Amino acid sequence: MKPPSDPFEELTELASRLLDGELPEAGTKRLADLLDSLPGAQDRFVRMCELHAMLEGEPAAQSILSSDHLPENVVSLPGTKTLGAEAAPHEKRSPRQSLVRLSSVAALTAAALVFFSFRFGGPDPTQPNVGESDLAEPNPAEDVGKPPVSLVDAEDETSGTGISVEAEPAETSPDEEGPESQYERAVLASLGSGSQKRPPANFTGEPAPADGSIRFNRHIRPILSENCYACHGPDEASREADLRLDTLAGATGGESPVVVAGDAESSELIARITATDADDVMPPPESHKSLSPAQIELLSRWVSEGARWEDHWSFMPIANRLPEEAEGNAIDYFVDRTLERNGLGRSPEADRHTLVRRATLDLTGLPPTPEETAAFVGEEGEAAYENLIDDLMDRPSFGEHRARYWLDAARYGDTHGLHLDNYREIWPYRDWVVDAFNANKPFDEFTVEQLAGDLLPDATQEQQIATGFNRCNVTTSEGGAIEEEFLARYAVDRVSTTSTVWMGLTAGCAQCHDHKFDPITMKDFYSLYAFFNNTTQPGMDGNAKDSPPAIRAYDSPEQKSRSEDLKKRIEAAGKEAEKALKEASFEGVDLADVAPESYDHGAAEKAGDLGNRGAFSIDEPFTVAFRYKLPTEDGRTILAQRVDERERGWRVFWEDRGIIVELIESHPDKSLKRGVTRRFKAGSSGHFAVSYDGSGASDGITLYSAGDRLASRFVNRWFDSLENDFEVEGAKLRVGGKDPVSGLVPTVNEFVVYDRRLADREIKALSELTPALAIAKKAPEKRSDKEKAQLKLVLACHTEGPYRDAIASLAELQTELSRIESTTATTLVMSEKDETPKAHLLMRGEYEQKGDEVAPAFPAFLPEIDADLSMNRLGLARWLVHPDHPLTARVTVNRIWQELFGIGLVKTAEDFGTQGDNPSHPDLLDWLASTLIESGWDVKALYRTIMLSETYRQSSRLDEALAEHDPENRLLARGPRFRLDAEVIRDQALFASGLLDDTVGGPGVRPYQPAGIWEAVGYTNSNTQTFFQDYGGSAEHRRSLYSFWKRTAPPPNLALFDAPNRESCIMRRERTNTPLQALVLMNDPHFVRASRYLALRVLGEADARDERLDRMAELLRGRPLTDRERRVVVNSLDQFLNTYESDRAAAAELLTDDVNDSFSIRVGEPANVPELAAWTMVATQMLNLAEVINKN
């Protein structure tokens, strides 16, 4: 498209193409530029969009388009506008108009349905017992067409508004508030429903303050922050009229202060917010912000009462304000105090069945077994509960469950996240987190090791692994990406993540400008940035799993010390060999006599056959070397191979101008391919060698060209080890020859094969054999010094004597080291340059627009901490966990509170700034924070303290009055009740069915997912382009924590339950409720398999029907069925039995596992097939119960 010369014409054309979906990215940019710069462009654009919408959706316009003859009333429109006005087109609807109208109503209905199911579709959360309606619904055999939305529980902790859907406008509320403020409240509340959204700026449960009790932080700052700070806040660049309202001096200082304490009349602030003239009123209309009468009233009263100022609560010191006279549990004391103020009381303790399930899910992410439940229920008394908590915290599953939350914050993933999204090996960091929680590592150590473990004196391997926290950010290696730019982005990510996780600050906003709402300046941001700006990491990750800096994570200290020992011995052996070479003399030795026997295939027409040589098993080291001349045209051809007819074995081939070595366990999926692409041109020749250390790992394969090591890479597969042997019987070694497919013929000479891994210099000697033979033919006096040295090395390598012995033992040591190293996982770590950290301000966040240089420093607005801290990451970490730091402990206890109660004391767990939520219980938050610090940051003790409170143990029963008054349970008048997280739902199903494999740690596993998901997002040359499922219980049934996390396509059955993609730090997951979730629970092969095994399990563990049903219910939700429930379940069991008796094929099909046939259930007695199938369906129903997918 050639841009027209008239910019207005160009704009119209761009907009037109945009509306047709035909405008490329660059065109949209140009459009944005024109809209910015061309006068009148915006109006034109807006009119274009309007025209498009009219044509597309207005029944009147559609009607005209569909009619050949224009209606009379419209024909006469020009000039006779009264006619048009009298006969408004939408009042005379043609049949077609009605049709269009119907369809738009249908769309609205669909929207309403989603909302209805979200709010009302689920079981009544006020009923702890599952009513009949719960059980009657999920009957897919009966009613497949019905959307099973009601299966997903509609308990909705986050909706928060309690507004119902009504087609007709409701009566105006008798409340004195005007509709605007009601609306404002509603919109703000709705915005608070997810982690990415803004919550209400003020805590709505707060009663209006009595006279004289207006608190700036609680009542005034939220109003100013929401409505004023964008233009009159901390950001100097966007500050209007040189007025700032975020500081006392700004509001009350200067020549004409806008706030005159005690005198609302003369305060310009009050005059402006009450102005009626559009030019004077604040906030100005175009800001889309406005104050409610109640807010104006509050501000006026605050000024009249003296305009008392407070600094932002979260930046003030943490104080333990527990009164001395307070009795009993401090948590309950604070909660009761707030409840009393609101005229409410605490709920009674939950029943024992509910309590044991709640505690077990909260501490381990798994449900209790029926035996554990029975033991707890049978044992009365406080001690039983305390013992339960202690016992649960001792289980390895405690650390796994805690780690799962932390890894959301740490944005952990198993791929790099950008561009190719290749495999990244950093799971040792994930395992470190699990271990840290299980070992109850104090939170200060936990912090210091993750942020600066590498800087600790004599850092251990574990401390280094911990620094993986700051290597979890997404990285790229895309061609054309600018290294400096990406290094800047990585540092920005680290500042943002660190600020969010430890301080609850949205520091990222200060990357381009001073923060709009919080006092964090650009200088503060880049001073923090400087701490992270001193890394040895390259900007491009090289698409490698071990992008530097990386270390090997040895399994054991012994292995690590063995590796260190080997490295020392290798160095010594090298020196010894040097010495031996110097002393040796090869006078009178003829190279031709000692040269290895090699196979020449110069003739090349027919494939060479070397019999049974080259037969290696997976654990046998070997070396293969040869001289080649490649065919003169591009293509693929075998250089050497030993494979059987099923193509198992090993081969070296040339393809796509690369030489690739492949060890094939089973063709075509399970093989290790390693090679160098696009380096070997058609017609070229040279010497090639490959050695293998017998480790079964890709890193154990080393490639050489002309005797030098090649930096090779893994080709096309990301898993990097074989499990089973690749040795084959009945295959023959083949060297060169005509390729049966391409017909190309390479020339291969000097082919040698060794059953050990040669040392580098031995391979060098092999590559120099031919030139050395030529040198040997010369008279000694005609040889140059270089030739003499070359010949001597080749002779030394091939002649028996001290040198060859030394080199052979060197090779042996190297092989052992290689085997350790190549089977030990690598993991990404931080490491610091020697220089002093520093940074430049980056203007507007652009890496190339450098401003002033800044040194690392702590944000100036936070209290200065009196401690001798180094100005590097270690100092930063110690500053964060210093007892005087006002934020770290508060943010940490809040995050933990949120895990247990579903919502934090500060709802915005990620934002403790002025735009964040005020704490619902400020004194409780501070008490918990100071307790955490005083306990020496004892994390398990904190969980214990919270869970032993009566507040935690309350029943979650919700009556209507409470639902109305406090739908989100911010006042804590009841126990927590919310949908379990994605991982817990899956793990629970596996656990209850007895399938769960509880192995802790190790590389990520890939259980089933629907086909095509990775492929849809994967670049063709990405090593995670194709999804390969792992088979077998040890991979398919591991806890979801260990599921391989490809960032551009996370496991779909977890993502549907709001698991994040882990591209950036998430402190608070969304908790949505969609029909798709029920479809997953009913149809996802994991869950169908779990149902099958759950059915099998209860059929085996109990005899009578009712006992079996009770057992199933106990396994899933911790208590047997009531009689009323039983009638419902039995009814559906009978129906399923009938269905499957008459359709045995369907029954058999249900018992067949589509994903992995070894998990199909073979029933010995054919008569039992319908029975097992019916029980499987009942199990599916029960897995869907609100009581099962919720924590109650």
Next chain:
Amino acid sequence: MTLPVKNSDPPENSSKSFADLMADHQPRLAAYIRSLIADEHSTKDVLQETNVTLLKKSRDFTPGTNFTAWAFRVAFFEVLTWRRRHGREKIHFDNALVDSLANAVEENAPRYEDRLEALQFCIGELPERQREVIELRYLKTRSVQSIAADLGFKANAVSQLLHRARTNLLKCINDYTPA
């Protein structure tokens, strides 16, 4: 204190049910959202979100007040939410531009019904060919590519035709909207 709304709705709005108001406003809301995010596919998503929110908040709407302004404001918040959720790849307009465009739509809003009436006349004024592509595009909801295949044109020619048709329609609407 009232919302900063510049014009009130035509009086007939006050007699309509909430559902009718919503149905009537679908094209206007789509236009509003599309103007701010310049992405066809996401416009539908954001419109859907807006509808859900409107339903949720239906009780907060006072019959007789300006529905258009209220609904636009809800849509504006949904657009902001959408912007927060999407990375730079989808966001074409910066904050200032979005604010300014939102303002432009709102300022244009009062004459909507008049323009719609004018449009009905103006469609009849289009040259045959232009009217044909507009019909294919909007009545049959066909893509540019598929119209091109049908008519045996190049896609670019169809785009040009559509562009000219829209220019003509806009000019005509402008001329015939009563002052």
